[in-house]
Amino acid sequence: MSLNDNYEEYRRKGIFFVVTGPSGVGKTTIMERVLERDDQLTYSVSHTTRDKRPGEVNGEDYYFVDREKFEGCRDDGRFLEWAEIYGDYYGTSREEIEKIKSEGRDPFMDIDVQGAEQLRKDSSLYGVFVFLAPPSLDELERRIVARGAEGSETRETRIRVAREELSRISEFDYLIVNKELKKAVDSLEAVIRAERLKV
Amino acid sequence: MSLNDNYEEYRRKGIFFVVTGPSGVGKTTIMERVLERDDQLTYSVSHTTRDKRPGEVNGEDYYFVDREKFEGCRDDGRFLEWAEIYGDYYGTSREEIEKIKSEGRDPFMDIDVQGAEQLRKDSSLYGVFVFLAPPSLDELERRIVARGAEGSETRETRIRVAREELSRISEFDYLIVNKELKKAVDSLEAVIRAERLKV
Numbered sequence: 001m002s003l004n005d006n007y008e009e010y011r012r013k014g015i016f017f018v019v020t021g022p023s024g025v026g027k028t029t030i031m032e033r034v035l036e037r038d039d040q041l042t043y044s045v046s047h048t049t050r051d052k053r054p055g056e057v058n059g060e061d062y063y064f065v066d067r068e069k070f071e072g073c074r075d076d077g078r079f080l081e082w083a084e085i086y087g088d089y090y091g092t093s094r095e096e097i098e099k100i101k102s103e104g105r106d107p108f109m110d111i112d113v114q115g116a117e118q119l120r121k122d123s124s125l126y127g128v129f130v131f132l133a134p135p136s137l138d139e140l141e142r143r144i145v146a147r148g149a150e151g152s153e154t155r156e157t158r159i160r161v162a163r164e165e166l167s168r169i170s171e172f173d174y175l176i177v178n179k180e181l182k183k184a185v186d187s188l189e190a191v192i193r194a195e196r197l198k199v
Numbered sequence: 200m201s202l203n204d205n206y207e208e209y210r211r212k213g214i215f216f217v218v219t220g221p222s223g224v225g226k227t228t229i230m231e232r233v234l235e236r237d238d239q240l241t242y243s244v245s246h247t248t249r250d251k252r253p254g255e256v257n258g259e260d261y262y263f264v265d266r267e268k269f270e271g272c273r274d275d276g277r278f279l280e281w282a283e284i285y286g287d288y289y290g291t292s293r294e295e296i297e298k299i300k301s302e303g304r305d306p307f308m309d310i311d312v313q314g315a316e317q318l319r320k321d322s323s324l325y326g327v328f329v330f331l332a333p334p335s336l337d338e339l340e341r342r343i344v345a346r347g348a349e350g351s352e353t354r355e356t357r358i359r360v361a362r363e364e365l366s367r368i369s370e371f372d373y374l375i376v377n378k379e380l381k382k383a384v385d386s387l388e389a390v391i392r393a394e395r396l397k398v
Contacts, residue, residue: 007332010374131398133206174396175209187396194393197373197386199330 010199014101016125017041017108017192020116021132022162024144026178027110030132033185035108038192042100044109047073050088063093080125081111081118090115097125106192113165120171128195130188131172135179137163209398213300215324216240216307216391219315220331221361223343225377226309229331232384234307237391241299243308246272249287262292279324280310280317289314296324305391312364319370327394329387330371334378336362 019027035041048062049070058064065073070089074082082091092109100107111119119127134140137159144158169175174191178184218226234240247261248269257263264272269288273281281290291308299306310318318326333339336358343357368374373390377383 006334007368007374007376010368135205169206169209170398172398174393175206175398176396177206187392190389190392191396193386193389194373197375197390199369199371199374 011196012126012198013104014126015106015195016097016101016127017106017130017195018111018116018119018127019109019130019132019188020111020113020172021178022113022134022140022165023158024140024147024162025132025134026143026181026184027132029181030178030184030188031108031110033181034188034192038189040106040196041108041192042103042105044092044096044100044107046096046109046111047079047091047093048088050090080122081115083112083115083118085112085114092119106196113168117168117171128174128191129172130174130176130191131169132184133166133169133175133177134162135177137166210395211325211397212303213325214305214394215296215300215326216305216329216394217310217315217318217326218308218329218331218387219310219312219371220377221312221333221339221364222357223339223346223361224331224333225342225380225383226331228380229377229383229387230307230309232380233387233391237388239305239395240307240391241302241304243291243295243299243306245295245308245310246278246290246292247287249289279321280314282311282314282317284311284313291318305395312367316367316370327373327390328371329373329375329390330368331383332365332368332374332376333361334376336365 019031021027035043045059046062047065047070049065049067052064056062067089070091073079074091078093078095079091080094080097082089090112092111097107116129119125120129140162141159144155176184176187218230220226234242244258245261246264246269248264248266251257251263255261266288269290272278272292273290277292277294278290279293279296281288289311291310296306315328318324319328339361340358343354375383375386
């Protein structure tokens with residue numbers, strides 16, 4: 001080792017941070033707070049066929065595409081993972097992740113539980129998988145009701161899916177319980193910081 | 200999973216945090232700062248045959264014992280690891296670690312590099328091994344000189360040993376460079392927090 005090399009040879013570059021958890025758990029809010037304070041992370045934008053919600057921007061929140069275009073990309077093998085959720089397609093393009101890594105930055109993404117499981121199987125990604133859980137299923141139900149309807153699924157379906165998702169926590173690297181927003185944000189930041197310190 | 204169990208089944212208890220690094224790197228200062236703010240950690244007190252320095256307290260800084268007593272404990276297999284460093288014995292007793300874990304707390308210890316490597320081989324300990332490094336060997340030499348003589352070893356010997364120790368960083372879980380005290384303390388806290396969030 002040379003004397004003043006800042007130990008770069010021990011550091012990983014382009015760590016892929018993946019945050020998942022049931023719909024309504026608070027992923028977006030927590031990730032936004034972390035992104036504001038961490039200039040090494042870049043949000044990885046997914047593709048979707050679902051309708052744009054008010055305030056969403058194409059290329060920032062999602063790449064909004066139609067079903068034909070999505071299926072074309074999928075058939076060309078351009079997605080690292082894809083899934084159909086509540087009738088809409090969602091996918092992560094290889095190109096998006098490679099672009100962020102090639103800039104020497106850490107891709108940061110939000111994905112549903114089944115998508116995370118597909119990514120986890122791809123060991124070449126060196127992903128760090130964080131499961132964000134509600135304090136309880138009762139509390140999650142309260143949040144889902146407060147947020148209002150999304151798509152055509154009933155509240156009962158969402159709760160049933162959440163229950164299934166929670167049973168898969170043990171397949172993830174880290175578990176953060178979103179009981180208090182500030183604590184959850186601090187926890188996610190600690191995970192990111194610690195992973196960067198790994199040898 | 201029950202609904203309100205706080206996810207305890209996914210959490211590890213009694214994580215053994217081990218901090219190592221060359222003599223003079225700042226282990227004691229950093230660990231004291233972390234201990235002040237973390238009420239889940241308990242400092243694991245080692246045994247030694249070296250002389251007590253001014254201000255040190257038996258049973259707090261070390262258990263100070265004579266060579267005969269140390270060798271007796273060692274021969275009875277009561278040490279998880281032991282080493283002779285600069286002519287003095289140092290060791291970690293199984294009893295000390297077990298006592299801290301049985302209280303549901305996380306043992307936190309300071310150890311030399313060769314001791315850490317012995318502990319690392321004992322997979323039943325579930326240890327987390329943190330290497331604390333100086334910004335450079337030049338800077339470490341400056342700190343060693345500023346701290347003054349310890350034992351009979353020359354400055355050159357300490358630098359040579361430090362150089363050997365730095366070549367073994369890749370055997371550790373985390374690398375923290377003590378360039379700025381506050382940052383190093385924050386990094387060690389992030390590692391501890393993240394390890395507690397591991398599934």
